[in-house]
Amino acid sequence: MTRAFLLAALLALTHPPTLADATVAAESIEPVALDAPLWPVPSEVAPDSPEVAATGLLLAAIGFHESRFDERVRRCLTPGEGGAVSAYQLLGPSALNGWVKSEVCASDDIAVRAALGVVARHARRSARLTPAQWVAGYASGDPGKGSRAAREIVQIWAGMCQRAGLVLDPYNHVRPAWQTTR
Numbered sequence: 001m002t003r004a005f006l007l008a009a010l011l012a013l014t015h016p017p018t019l020a021d022a023t024v025a026a027e028s029i030e031p032v033a034l035d036a037p038l039w040p041v042p043s044e045v046a047p048d049s050p051e052v053a054a055t056g057l058l059l060a061a062i063g064f065h066e067s068r069f070d071e072r073v074r075r076c077l078t079p080g081e082g083g084a085v086s087a088y089q090l091l092g093p094s095a096l097n098g099w100v101k102s103e104v105c106a107s108d109d110i111a112v113r114a115a116l117g118v119v120a121r122h123a124r125r126s127a128r129l130t131p132a133q134w135v136a137g138y139a140s141g142d143p144g145k146g147s148r149a150a151r152e153i154v155q156i157w158a159g160m161c162q163r164a165g166l167v168l169d170p171y172n173h174v175r176p177a178w179q180t181t182r
Contacts, residue, residue, distance in 0.1 A: 036055075065152055087108070097117035166178060
């Protein structure tokens with residue numbers, strides 16, 4: 001997965017973010033997804049693995065849904081409901097994963113790492129949880145509680161994966177895989 005891969009996925013969305021905002025998103029998501037994919041992968045195949053791509057696309061889907069990566073939202077000039085901050089609309093101290101609000105607002109890298117930390121916390125919570133439940137945990141704090149936001153994020157994520165040639169069923173425990181041609 002490369003920045004170009006993420007940029008193409010973001011720009012292929014209906015009503016995509018601006019080129020500048022999508023570029024910043026791709027540049028910040030790519031190293032984070034590579035450093036900490038949500039599924040374990042052998043390090044020698046990590047950059048090209050479907051697990052890294054699925055992680056990156058999930059982060060892109062969350063940020064797109066929450067803010068369209070708008071710079072005013074990324075820099076916390078327009079706080080979200082309840083005081084949520086960054087492109088990922090992180091809410092509360094636990095969502096900041098040890099960083100303070102000013103750090104998250106000043107750094108796209110820190111914001112995406114904090115967002116991934118929230119998703120990963122739900123992913124590690126139980127092997128029984130599906131990726132869609134990880135997203136529900138992100139959106140509502142409770143992986144067992146569905147929400148409109150969680151459904152919309154999953155829909156965006158699944159569409160991005162499909163367009164990118166990635167097989168992912170967010171409602172199943174099957175690992176992501178690249179589509180094979182017959």
